[in-house]
Amino acid sequence: MKNPQISIVAPLYNEAETFPHLVARLNRLMESSPLSIEVVLIDDGSRDATPDMIRQIALTDERYHGVFLSRNHGHQLALSAGISAALGSEGLFIIDGDLQDPPELLPEFYKLMKEGNDVVYAVRKKRKEGLVKRTGYFLFYRFLKSISYIDIPLDSGDFALVSRRVADVMKKMPEESRYLRGMRSWIGFKQVGYAYERDERAAGESKYSFKQLFRLAYNGIFNFSEFPIKFMTNMGGLSILIALLYFITVLVKKFFFTQIIEGFTALLFVIILFSGVQLFALGIIGEYVLRIFFQSKQRPLFIIKEEIVNCDYQKPDAV
Protein backbone atom coordinates (compact mmCIF):
# COMPACT_ATOMS: atom_id res chain seq x y z
CA MET A 1 0.00 0.00 0.00
CA LYS A 2 1.41 3.35 -0.90
CA ASN A 3 0.44 6.82 0.11
CA PRO A 4 -3.28 6.78 0.95
CA GLN A 5 -5.32 9.68 -0.41
CA ILE A 6 -7.31 10.15 2.76
CA SER A 7 -6.55 9.52 6.41
CA ILE A 8 -9.51 9.04 8.69
CA VAL A 9 -8.30 10.22 12.09
CA ALA A 10 -10.12 9.09 15.23
CA PRO A 11 -8.91 9.47 18.82
CA LEU A 12 -10.06 6.80 21.24
CA TYR A 13 -10.15 6.85 25.00
CA ASN A 14 -11.66 3.78 26.66
CA GLU A 15 -13.77 3.03 23.62
CA ALA A 16 -13.64 -0.78 23.70
CA GLU A 17 -17.42 -0.88 23.61
CA THR A 18 -17.73 1.26 20.48
CA PHE A 19 -14.66 -0.19 18.77
CA PRO A 20 -16.33 -3.08 16.91
CA HIS A 21 -19.05 -0.75 15.61
CA LEU A 22 -16.46 1.77 14.51
CA VAL A 23 -14.39 -0.79 12.64
CA ALA A 24 -17.45 -2.32 11.01
CA ARG A 25 -18.62 1.03 9.70
CA LEU A 26 -15.17 2.10 8.59
CA ASN A 27 -14.62 -1.18 6.75
CA ARG A 28 -17.92 -0.80 4.97
CA LEU A 29 -17.02 2.75 4.03
CA MET A 30 -13.57 1.78 2.73
CA GLU A 31 -14.98 -1.11 0.73
CA SER A 32 -17.55 1.06 -0.98
CA SER A 33 -15.23 3.98 -1.63
CA PRO A 34 -13.00 4.37 -4.67
CA LEU A 35 -10.57 6.42 -2.57
CA SER A 36 -7.51 4.90 -1.00
CA ILE A 37 -7.98 5.37 2.72
CA GLU A 38 -6.01 4.70 5.86
CA VAL A 39 -7.53 4.83 9.32
CA VAL A 40 -5.42 6.42 12.03
CA LEU A 41 -6.62 5.27 15.43
CA ILE A 42 -5.05 7.03 18.38
CA ASP A 43 -5.10 5.39 21.76
CA ASP A 44 -5.18 8.22 24.26
CA GLY A 45 -3.84 6.20 27.18
CA SER A 46 -6.95 4.04 27.55
CA ARG A 47 -7.28 1.76 30.55
CA ASP A 48 -9.54 -0.79 28.90
CA ALA A 49 -9.03 -3.13 25.94
CA THR A 50 -8.87 -0.28 23.39
CA PRO A 51 -5.07 -0.36 22.87
CA ASP A 52 -5.08 -4.13 22.38
CA MET A 53 -7.88 -3.82 19.87
CA ILE A 54 -6.06 -1.11 17.95
CA ARG A 55 -2.82 -3.10 18.02
CA GLN A 56 -4.52 -6.19 16.74
CA ILE A 57 -6.21 -4.51 13.82
CA ALA A 58 -3.17 -2.41 12.91
CA LEU A 59 -1.02 -5.53 12.81
CA THR A 60 -3.41 -7.53 10.67
CA ASP A 61 -5.06 -4.99 8.41
CA GLU A 62 -2.72 -2.71 6.55
CA ARG A 63 -5.32 0.01 6.15
CA TYR A 64 -5.20 0.63 9.90
CA HIS A 65 -2.53 2.77 11.46
CA GLY A 66 -2.17 2.67 15.24
CA VAL A 67 -0.77 5.50 17.35
CA PHE A 68 -0.33 4.95 21.06
CA LEU A 69 0.19 7.82 23.46
CA SER A 70 2.23 7.46 26.63
CA ARG A 71 -0.73 8.46 28.81
CA ASN A 72 -4.09 10.20 28.59
CA HIS A 73 -3.38 13.54 26.93
CA GLY A 74 -6.97 14.59 26.26
CA HIS A 75 -8.97 14.67 23.07
CA GLN A 76 -7.39 17.74 21.46
CA LEU A 77 -3.85 16.50 21.91
CA ALA A 78 -4.73 12.96 20.89
CA LEU A 79 -6.20 14.42 17.73
CA SER A 80 -3.07 16.50 17.20
CA ALA A 81 -0.96 13.34 17.51
CA GLY A 82 -3.19 11.68 14.94
CA ILE A 83 -2.89 14.63 12.58
CA SER A 84 0.88 14.55 12.86
CA ALA A 85 1.01 10.81 12.17
CA ALA A 86 -1.52 10.74 9.32
CA LEU A 87 -0.15 9.94 5.90
CA GLY A 88 -3.08 10.94 3.68
CA SER A 89 -1.78 12.92 0.73
CA GLU A 90 -5.02 14.70 -0.12
CA GLY A 91 -6.85 15.14 3.12
CA LEU A 92 -7.53 14.20 6.71
CA PHE A 93 -11.03 13.27 7.76
CA ILE A 94 -11.29 13.98 11.46
CA ILE A 95 -13.99 12.15 13.38
CA ASP A 96 -14.80 11.14 16.93
CA GLY A 97 -14.24 7.51 17.73
CA ASP A 98 -17.68 7.07 19.25
CA LEU A 99 -19.49 7.34 15.89
CA GLN A 100 -21.26 10.56 16.79
CA ASP A 101 -19.83 11.86 13.54
CA PRO A 102 -21.00 9.53 10.77
CA PRO A 103 -17.96 8.43 8.72
CA GLU A 104 -20.28 7.74 5.80
CA LEU A 105 -20.28 11.46 5.05
CA LEU A 106 -16.74 11.20 3.69
CA PRO A 107 -17.75 11.00 -0.02
CA GLU A 108 -19.83 14.15 0.27
CA PHE A 109 -17.15 16.01 2.16
CA TYR A 110 -14.60 14.85 -0.39
CA LYS A 111 -16.75 16.12 -3.22
CA LEU A 112 -16.88 19.56 -1.59
CA MET A 113 -13.13 19.49 -1.15
CA LYS A 114 -12.67 18.66 -4.81
CA GLU A 115 -14.79 21.70 -5.63
CA GLY A 116 -12.02 23.84 -4.23
CA ASN A 117 -12.54 23.91 -0.47
CA ASP A 118 -9.59 23.29 1.78
CA VAL A 119 -11.76 22.71 4.80
CA VAL A 120 -15.17 21.09 4.89
CA TYR A 121 -16.43 21.34 8.45
CA ALA A 122 -19.55 19.79 9.86
CA VAL A 123 -22.23 21.97 11.38
CA ARG A 124 -24.56 20.32 13.86
CA LYS A 125 -28.17 20.85 12.92
CA LYS A 126 -29.50 18.84 15.77
CA ARG A 127 -27.93 17.24 18.77
CA LYS A 128 -29.13 14.25 20.64
CA GLU A 129 -27.45 15.01 23.94
CA GLY A 130 -29.28 16.01 27.12
CA LEU A 131 -30.98 19.39 27.46
CA VAL A 132 -28.41 20.89 29.84
CA LYS A 133 -25.47 19.98 27.61
CA ARG A 134 -27.31 21.14 24.50
CA THR A 135 -28.15 24.50 26.04
CA GLY A 136 -24.58 24.86 27.29
CA TYR A 137 -23.14 24.20 23.83
CA PHE A 138 -25.67 26.53 22.21
CA LEU A 139 -24.85 29.44 24.50
CA PHE A 140 -21.11 28.82 24.47
CA TYR A 141 -20.73 28.84 20.69
CA ARG A 142 -22.74 32.04 20.41
CA PHE A 143 -20.78 33.74 23.17
CA LEU A 144 -17.49 32.67 21.61
CA LYS A 145 -18.52 33.91 18.20
CA SER A 146 -19.47 37.29 19.58
CA ILE A 147 -16.15 37.83 21.34
CA SER A 148 -13.68 36.05 19.09
CA TYR A 149 -11.29 37.96 16.85
CA ILE A 150 -11.60 35.34 14.17
CA ASP A 151 -14.74 34.01 12.61
CA ILE A 152 -15.34 30.63 14.25
CA PRO A 153 -18.42 29.07 12.68
CA LEU A 154 -21.33 28.29 15.01
CA ASP A 155 -22.05 24.75 16.13
CA SER A 156 -19.09 23.17 14.45
CA GLY A 157 -16.76 20.84 16.26
CA ASP A 158 -13.63 19.09 15.15
CA PHE A 159 -15.49 16.88 12.70
CA ALA A 160 -14.12 17.99 9.34
CA LEU A 161 -12.24 17.08 6.22
CA VAL A 162 -9.11 19.20 5.94
CA SER A 163 -6.71 19.30 3.03
CA ARG A 164 -3.12 18.16 3.34
CA ARG A 165 -1.87 21.73 3.34
CA VAL A 166 -4.23 22.76 6.13
CA ALA A 167 -3.12 19.74 8.16
CA ASP A 168 0.49 20.74 7.57
CA VAL A 169 -0.18 24.22 8.94
CA MET A 170 -1.93 22.71 11.97
CA LYS A 171 1.14 20.60 12.62
CA LYS A 172 3.29 23.68 12.57
CA MET A 173 1.18 25.52 15.12
CA PRO A 174 3.02 24.99 18.40
CA GLU A 175 0.31 26.15 20.76
CA GLU A 176 0.05 24.06 23.82
CA SER A 177 -3.53 24.76 24.83
CA ARG A 178 -5.20 23.58 21.71
CA TYR A 179 -8.60 24.47 20.38
CA LEU A 180 -8.40 22.81 17.00
CA ARG A 181 -11.67 24.07 15.58
CA GLY A 182 -10.49 27.63 16.26
CA MET A 183 -7.05 26.95 14.82
CA ARG A 184 -8.72 25.51 11.75
CA SER A 185 -10.70 28.72 11.21
CA TRP A 186 -7.63 30.82 11.84
CA ILE A 187 -5.71 29.01 9.07
CA GLY A 188 -8.09 30.29 6.43
CA PHE A 189 -8.20 29.17 2.78
CA LYS A 190 -11.62 28.33 1.44
CA GLN A 191 -13.81 26.74 4.08
CA VAL A 192 -17.34 25.49 3.81
CA GLY A 193 -19.87 24.12 6.31
CA TYR A 194 -21.91 20.97 5.88
CA ALA A 195 -25.02 20.59 8.02
CA TYR A 196 -25.62 17.20 9.60
CA GLU A 197 -27.46 15.65 12.50
CA ARG A 198 -25.16 14.58 15.27
CA ASP A 199 -25.86 11.02 16.35
CA GLU A 200 -25.76 9.60 19.82
CA ARG A 201 -22.58 7.79 20.68
CA ALA A 202 -22.64 4.15 19.53
CA ALA A 203 -22.03 2.78 23.03
CA GLY A 204 -20.69 3.74 26.43
CA GLU A 205 -20.60 7.14 28.02
CA SER A 206 -19.00 10.46 27.14
CA LYS A 207 -15.27 10.33 27.83
CA TYR A 208 -15.02 14.07 28.27
CA SER A 209 -15.03 14.88 31.92
CA PHE A 210 -16.70 18.08 33.06
CA LYS A 211 -13.27 19.47 33.80
CA GLN A 212 -12.03 18.69 30.29
CA LEU A 213 -15.12 20.26 28.76
CA PHE A 214 -14.51 23.43 30.74
CA ARG A 215 -10.86 23.46 29.79
CA LEU A 216 -11.84 23.22 26.13
CA ALA A 217 -14.31 26.07 26.51
CA TYR A 218 -11.70 28.18 28.29
CA ASN A 219 -9.18 27.47 25.55
CA GLY A 220 -11.71 28.67 23.01
CA ILE A 221 -12.33 31.88 24.94
CA PHE A 222 -8.81 32.76 26.02
CA ASN A 223 -6.95 31.58 22.93
CA PHE A 224 -9.16 33.28 20.39
CA SER A 225 -10.29 36.44 22.04
CA GLU A 226 -8.90 39.52 23.68
CA PHE A 227 -12.34 40.32 24.94
CA PRO A 228 -11.74 39.27 28.59
CA ILE A 229 -8.77 41.63 28.94
CA LYS A 230 -10.55 44.45 27.14
CA PHE A 231 -13.63 43.89 29.24
CA MET A 232 -11.54 44.13 32.37
CA THR A 233 -9.88 47.37 31.28
CA ASN A 234 -13.27 48.85 30.46
CA MET A 235 -14.70 47.75 33.79
CA GLY A 236 -11.73 49.34 35.53
CA GLY A 237 -12.25 52.58 33.61
CA LEU A 238 -15.94 52.56 34.34
CA SER A 239 -15.45 52.09 38.07
CA ILE A 240 -12.94 54.93 38.17
CA LEU A 241 -15.48 57.12 36.42
CA ILE A 242 -18.25 56.13 38.83
CA ALA A 243 -15.97 56.75 41.81
CA LEU A 244 -15.05 60.18 40.47
CA LEU A 245 -18.67 61.14 39.90
CA TYR A 246 -19.54 59.96 43.36
CA PHE A 247 -16.66 61.94 44.84
CA ILE A 248 -17.78 65.10 43.03
CA THR A 249 -21.38 64.75 44.25
CA VAL A 250 -20.17 64.29 47.78
CA LEU A 251 -18.01 67.40 47.56
CA VAL A 252 -20.85 69.42 46.07
CA LYS A 253 -23.19 68.25 48.80
CA LYS A 254 -20.71 69.05 51.51
CA PHE A 255 -19.67 72.51 50.37
CA PHE A 256 -22.79 73.84 48.72
CA PHE A 257 -25.51 72.18 50.73
CA THR A 258 -23.52 71.56 53.90
CA GLN A 259 -25.02 68.12 54.15
CA ILE A 260 -23.54 65.42 56.31
CA ILE A 261 -22.10 62.61 54.21
CA GLU A 262 -24.31 59.62 54.63
CA GLY A 263 -23.89 56.06 55.62
CA PHE A 264 -21.39 53.29 55.32
CA THR A 265 -23.82 50.74 53.93
CA ALA A 266 -23.02 52.15 50.54
CA LEU A 267 -19.34 52.00 51.38
CA LEU A 268 -19.53 48.37 52.37
CA PHE A 269 -21.43 47.53 49.23
CA VAL A 270 -18.87 49.24 47.06
CA ILE A 271 -15.98 47.54 48.83
CA ILE A 272 -17.50 44.09 48.42
CA LEU A 273 -18.46 44.73 44.83
CA PHE A 274 -15.06 45.98 43.80
CA SER A 275 -13.10 43.33 45.66
CA GLY A 276 -15.12 40.89 43.60
CA VAL A 277 -14.40 42.77 40.41
CA GLN A 278 -10.70 42.85 41.25
CA LEU A 279 -10.51 39.14 41.95
CA PHE A 280 -12.35 38.44 38.74
CA ALA A 281 -9.92 40.68 36.88
CA LEU A 282 -6.94 38.96 38.47
CA GLY A 283 -8.39 35.62 37.46
CA ILE A 284 -8.62 36.77 33.88
CA ILE A 285 -5.02 37.92 33.88
CA GLY A 286 -4.17 34.60 35.50
CA GLU A 287 -5.71 32.70 32.59
CA TYR A 288 -3.43 34.46 30.14
CA VAL A 289 -0.39 34.15 32.39
CA LEU A 290 -1.11 30.45 32.81
CA ARG A 291 -1.07 30.03 29.07
CA ILE A 292 2.22 31.88 28.80
CA PHE A 293 3.58 29.73 31.61
CA PHE A 294 2.68 26.46 29.92
CA GLN A 295 3.79 27.64 26.52
CA SER A 296 7.12 28.89 27.84
CA LYS A 297 8.09 25.39 28.92
CA GLN A 298 8.11 24.33 25.28
CA ARG A 299 7.35 20.77 26.11
CA PRO A 300 6.37 18.43 23.32
CA LEU A 301 2.60 18.49 22.89
CA PHE A 302 2.18 14.74 23.24
CA ILE A 303 4.31 11.65 23.54
CA ILE A 304 3.84 8.81 21.12
CA LYS A 305 5.10 5.63 22.71
CA GLU A 306 4.40 3.33 19.82
CA GLU A 307 3.21 3.48 16.27
CA ILE A 308 2.10 0.67 14.01
CA VAL A 309 2.01 1.61 10.37
CA ASN A 310 2.20 -0.52 7.29
CA CYS A 311 2.65 2.07 4.60
CA ASP A 312 5.91 2.45 2.75
CA TYR A 313 5.25 6.16 2.52
CA GLN A 314 7.80 8.32 4.31
CA LYS A 315 6.40 9.51 7.58
CA PRO A 316 6.25 13.29 7.77
CA ASP A 317 8.13 14.74 10.74
CA ALA A 318 6.25 14.76 14.02
CA VAL A 319 5.50 18.12 15.62
Ligand code: UDP
Ligand atom coordinates in the same frame (compact mmCIF):
# COMPACT_ATOMS: atom_id res chain seq x y z
N1 UDP B 1 -11.36 11.24 23.84
C1 UDP B 1 -9.97 11.15 23.92
N2 UDP B 1 -9.35 11.53 25.09
C2 UDP B 1 -10.04 12.01 26.17
C3 UDP B 1 -11.44 12.14 26.05
C4 UDP B 1 -12.06 11.74 24.88
O1 UDP B 1 -9.32 10.73 22.97
O2 UDP B 1 -9.40 12.34 27.17
C5 UDP B 1 -12.03 10.81 22.59
C6 UDP B 1 -13.20 9.87 22.80
O3 UDP B 1 -12.79 8.53 22.86
C7 UDP B 1 -14.06 10.16 21.58
C8 UDP B 1 -13.78 11.62 21.30
O4 UDP B 1 -12.56 11.94 21.97
O5 UDP B 1 -13.66 9.39 20.47
C9 UDP B 1 -14.89 12.53 21.78
O6 UDP B 1 -15.09 12.32 23.15
P1 UDP B 1 -16.53 12.14 23.79
O7 UDP B 1 -17.41 11.38 22.89
O8 UDP B 1 -16.35 11.57 25.15
O9 UDP B 1 -16.99 13.63 23.91
P2 UDP B 1 -18.48 14.21 23.69
O10 UDP B 1 -18.91 13.71 22.35
O11 UDP B 1 -19.27 13.67 24.79
O12 UDP B 1 -18.28 15.68 23.73
Ligand code: MG
Ligand atom coordinates in the same frame (compact mmCIF):
# COMPACT_ATOMS: atom_id res chain seq x y z
MG1 MG C 1 -18.95 11.81 21.81
